[in-house]
Amino acid sequence: MDRAIRRLFYVFVAMFVGLILMLTYVQVWSAPKLKVNPANTRAVEEEMKIERGLIISQDDQVVAKNVQQGQYFLRQYPFGDVTEPWLGYNNLRYGRAGVERVYNEQLTGQAGLLGVTGSWSQILGKNQRGSDLKLTVSMKVQEVAAKALGERKGAVIAIDPKTGAILAEVSYPRYNPNTLTEDWKTLNADEGRPLLNRAIQGLYPPGSTFKIIVASAALQTGQVTPSTDFNDTGTVTEYGYVVHNFDNKVYGDHDFQKAFASSINTTFAKVGVKLGADTLSEYARAFGFGQGLPWSLGGATSRFPDPAGMDQAHVAQASIGQGEILASPMMMALAACAVANNGTIMKPYIVDHVLSYNNAIIETTEPSAWLHPITPATAATLKTLMIQVVKSGTGTAAAISGVQVAGKTGTAEVANGDSHAWFAGFAPADDPQVAVIVLVENGGSGGAVAAPIARQVMAAALGK
Numbered sequence: 047m048d049r050a051i052r053r054l055f056y057v058f059v060a061m062f063v064g065l066i067l068m069l070t071y072v073q074v075w076s077a078p079k080l081k082v083n084p085a086n087t088r089a090v091e092e093e094m095k096i097e098r099g100l101i102i103s104q105d106d107q108v109v110a111k112n113v114q115q116g117q118y119f120l121r122q123y124p125f126g127d128v129t130e131p132w133l134g135y136n137n138l139r140y141g142r143a144g145v146e147r148v149y150n151e152q153l154t155g156q157a158g159l160l161g162v163t164g165s166w167s168q169i170l171g172k173n174q175r176g177s178d179l180k181l182t183v184s185m186k187v188q189e190v191a192a193k194a195l196g197e198r199k200g201a202v203i204a205i206d207p208k209t210g211a212i213l214a215e216v217s218y219p220r221y222n223p224n225t226l227t228e229d230w231k232t233l234n235a236d237e238g239r240p241l242l243n244r245a246i247q248g249l250y251p252p253g254s255t256f257k258i259i260v261a262s263a264a265l266q267t268g269q270v271t272p273s274t275d276f277n278d279t280g281t282v283t284e285y286g287y288v289v290h291n292f293d294n295k296v297y298g299d300h301d302f303q304k305a306f307a308s309s310i311n312t313t314f315a316k317v318g319v320k321l322g323a324d325t326l327s328e329y330a331r332a333f334g335f336g337q338g339l340p341w342s343l344g345g346a347t348s349r350f351p352d353p354a355g356m357d358q359a360h361v362a363q364a365s366i367g368q369g370e371i372l373a374s375p376m377m378m379a380l381a382a383c384a385v386a387n388n389g390t391i392m393k394p395y396i397v398d399h400v401l402s403y404n405n406a407i408i409e410t411t412e413p414s415a416w417l418h419p420i421t422p423a424t425a426a427t428l429k430t431l432m433i434q435v436v437k438s439g440t441g442t443a444a445a446i447s448g449v450q451v452a453g454k455t456g457t458a459e460v461a462n463g464d465s466h467a468w469f470a471g472f473a474p475a476d477d478p479q480v481a482v483i484v485l486v487e488n489g490g491s492g493g494a495v496a497a498p499i500a501r502q503v504m505a506a507a508l509g510k
Contacts, residue, residue, distance in 0.1 A: 090141050094118040099153045099176035101133065101145065104213075104398070107185040109133060110146070121146070125185065127222045128192050131201075131243045132183070132215045132343065132396055135223035140230060144243075145179065145396065148342045152177045152400050152409070177408065178401040182211035190506035191216040194499040199238065199487035200467075201245035201375040204503050207383035207472055207481040209413040210392030213507055217244040246345030249372040250485060253458030253492065254309045254440075255468045256367030258381050261306055261431065263329035264317050266424040272303040272431060282312040287359035289315040289366065292457060292491075306431040307439030309455060311366045318365025323353035326364055332419035333381050333391070335373070340393040340416045348377040367458060379483035382470040384417070385432065385452070386478035389425040391417045433475050441469065443497035446505050450475040453500065455492035463488040469496035473504045480507035 097119050101110035109129045112119040121136045123129060134144020142150060150156075155176040191202040191214040204213040219240040221233050233240050242248065264270045280296035282289045291297070291311050297304070305313035318326060330350040331337070339345040351360065351370040363369030376394065384391045393416045400409035420428070432452035435441040440455040453471025460466060467489030472481040482503045484496040504510075 090136075091118075091138060093150070093154050094120065094136075094138055096154045096174045096176060098136065099155070099178040099401075099403075101153075101179045101181065103181050103183050103185045103188075105184050105186055109181070109183075109185070110136075121223070123223045125189075126224060127220045128189060128216075129183075129185075130220045130223055131217040131245055132212070133223070135226050137223075137226050139227055144343065145181075149179055149397060149400075152179065155403075175403040177403070178405075180398050180401060182206075182213065182396055182398045183215070184213050184507070187214040187503060187506045188216065190214075191499075191503045192218075194502040195484075195486070198489060199244070200485045200489065201243075201248060201483075202485075202499060202503060203245050203375055203379045203483045204507055205379055205383060205394060205481050207386035207478050208392070210383075210394045210416075211398070211413070212394055212396045213480060214503065215245050215396075217242070217248075243345075244375065244485070244487075246339060246343060246374055246376045248485070249346050249348065249374055250466055250487070251368055251371060251458040251460065252373040252378055253367040253456030253466065253468050254311075254314075255378050255381070255454050255456035255470045255483075255492075256364075256371060256373070257306065257309065257314055257456075258378075258385065258428065258432075258454050258470065259329055259333050260314055260318055260321070260326065260365050261302075261428055262333075262385075262420045262424055263321055263325055264302075265427050266329075266420055267321065267325065269321055270302045270317060272301065272427065274302045276300055276302065276305060276310075276313045276316065278310055278312050280312070282315050282362075284315060284319055284362035285358035287362055289362055303431055303434060306454075307434040307437075309435075309440050314365045315362040319358050319361050321361075321365075323356040323361050323364075326350070326361065327353040329419065330371075332417065333384060334377055334417055334419075335371075339374070339376055341395055343396065345376055346374050348373040367456060375483045375485045378468070378470050378485075379481060380416075382454075382472055382481045382483065384419050385425050385428050386472040386481050387425075388422040389418055389420040390415050391419065429475060432471065436471065440493040441471065441497050443493060444469060444471055444501045444504070446473060446501055446508070446510055449473050449504075449508060449510065451501075451504065452478075453497070455497060457490070457492045460488070464490050467492045467495035469493075469500040471497075471500055471504070473508060480504055482507075 136146040202216040219238040278297040335350040436451045441453040451473040452475040456468030458466040467486040472478040489495040
């Protein structure tokens with residue numbers, strides 16, 4: 047065989063082998079990922095022919111159902127935009143998001159034994175019916191949270207700290223999944239970013255809510271006790287960086303309990319510098335900073351700066367939740383849960399169980415621990431400090447009559463606009479049933495703006 051022809055033959059053989067390998071990769075190895083990719087509208091179209099399972103709240107409200115149009119089963123969302131942040135959408139043109147995406151195999155009856163049954167149904171020409179999802183979300187709490195936040199940019203999360211079950215999750219601005227197709231271009235052009243779930247995807251300076259973590263580190267390492275004495279003159283300078291108290295207040299002689307209750311920045315800057323960058327970084331990571339959120343709906347990873355690049359000025363800033371620290375509302379909700387749950391953070395979850403079309407439970411979520419950032423003793427001490435915040439400190443607006451509430455306010459300064467308003471807390475303090483995080487973008491004071499929202503949500507969760 048002529049050498050040139052032989053070379054050409056080998057080139058075609060190599061190309062043919064490459065084509066076979068590529069087809070094998072696409073059809074075998076990457077097929078599962080391509081199938082659930084929200085951009086794969088062809089797969090979505092085929093699955094629209096399946097009678098999708100219902101999605102039902104903890105208090106038995108149907109939050110996603112079907113309307114048949116021709117050969118397709120199209121989704122309808124009775125609560126409109128109220129459930130959007132976590133429920134997402136199932137759309138013929140734009141694919142899926144949220145619970146609709148993550149639990150697509152269950153909802154279309156393609157998971158486990160139900161998938162086998164569905165395949166036989168297709169072979170026999172019968173309609174395929176997906177599984178129903180029973181959520182942990184209470185629509186009563188969800189609606190109260192949405193109303194309390196109102197039309198202010200931000201997020202609210204309510205969670206059972208003992209199990210990790212999500213009771214409510216609100217983000218604003220948001221969109222109505224029932225009109226997603228008509229609104230898509232407008233939503234993408236909106237500077238308010240309504241397609242962003244701020245509760246889990248937003249990242250913000252946590253302000254004084256981060257003092258929960260700083261206090262945890264200081265208490266557990268023995269750097270301070272609640273009765274450790276300090277003196278405040280209104281400012282403290284660390285490596286050229288001047289720390290001021292909120293509203294430029296001067297507190298004089300006080301103990302650490304008072305410093306936490308009144309959120310005295312100068313004292314926390316001093317404590318943080320004594321702890322050092324490495325210790326602060328260690329405890330931030332112990333609480334979950336730098337780690338992905340441990341649940342199926344994902345979210346942004348909260349950030350703490352590299353301690354190797356932090357001087358005393360950076361440490362002082364970090365100690366009051368400023369500087370290069372960024373946290374999602376979910377991250378700070380889990381930090382509050384650690385205190386409420388004796389030092390253990392449970393993995394959050396939103397689907398309690400999966401039901402077959404004849405109401406048989408085929409899958410149940412078992413609560414599981416994620417992290418153990420502090421000891422039960424440290425959690426107990428910190429809980430007493432958080433009680434004082436609501437009893438006589440910056441968080442009195444979160445108080446609920448007849449219920450002992452523990453919390454921490456935050457007022458995070460930002461470069462442009464008013465400060466972000468935060469509140470993290472739980473109730474009842476002696477037997478926590480609900481933990482709540484509130485973030486209001488550019489809302490101002492955490493005590494004045496975020497704490498009253500938290501009070502309404504906690505009261506709703508406790509039936510008050």
